[in-house]
């Protein structure tokens with residue numbers, strides 16, 4: 001809880017800087033000339049965090065990293081300087097998650113906030129999550145993937161097939177999660193099942209493809 005407020009305070013203070021950087025560059029892109037450093041926070045039980053959620057967040061990062069060949073290099077980094085940080089936040093205003101920009105050591109960085117408590121996400125989601133732990137984990141995992149997509153600079157899309165789809169266009173939340181859930185027989189399957197459409201992968205590659213490699 002304390003960590004959560006601290007994070008928001010830091011983010012609030014630095015939020016104006018990345019906005020300026022963004023408009024200068026026209027495109028939000030993390031500096032990946034070296035390995036991506038990341039920090040995945042511990043969660044508290046009150047936030048609905050479950051053991052295994054940090055692993056899910058790590059898999060979500062890896063899943064994006066595999067969208068280019070060779071896969072993106074990523075290493076855990078200190079909380080103060082990691083380029084991508086992920087925090088678990090307690091129930092709020094019905095949000096699944098959020099990404100906030102920040103600057104660290106003069107470069108663009110991102111904080112991702114994920115709400116692991118599915119109980120407040122509407123009956124369709126919460127009811128199913130209670131009956132089916134893998135559905136609950138799917139919601140948490142895909143929220144990590146979506147918000148990390150923003151951290152990498154991907155905007156929302158209007159195509160329901162995309163992980164970067166936004167429900168501002170309407171649509172069926174349960175179906176969005178179930179299409180991934182249906183690929184799973186066991187928890188470990190989350191790591192290999194693809195959460196992406198072709199367009200998601202293409203959008204990532206257009207930002208991070210390196211010369212001479214696919």
Ligand SMILES: [Zn+2]
Nearest residue numbers: 146150156166
């Ligand atoms: Zn979004």
